[in-house]
Amino acid sequence: MSAKRNGDLWDFTATITHEDKGWDDYVTAWRILDPSGREIGVREMHMPQDRSGTRTRSLSGVLIDGDIDFVEIEVRDSKLGWSEDRYKLRLR
Secondary structure (H helix, E strand, C coil): CEEEEECCEEEEEEEEEECCCCCCCCEEEEEEECCCCCEEEEEECCCCCCCCEEEEEEEEEEECCCCCCEEEEEEEECCCEECCCCEEEECC
């Protein structure tokens, strides 16, 4: 996971590992949460991968308040919904 400031906005890139098993079990999205848990950006994934493994996707133009030092990333899959596990990413 990485983040890069671009003026007043942020660009994020996430690499997610998941064994997609077709339309019934695949990563459907990842989202960015502020420290209070509010969603501030979401990157939808519209189809499963042809094979198991990792995929890297980006989300650009995310507005983040200047006083926020970190965000958390959460992944959703079509079978279990949003994961309870979160990845914490420091911005400054």
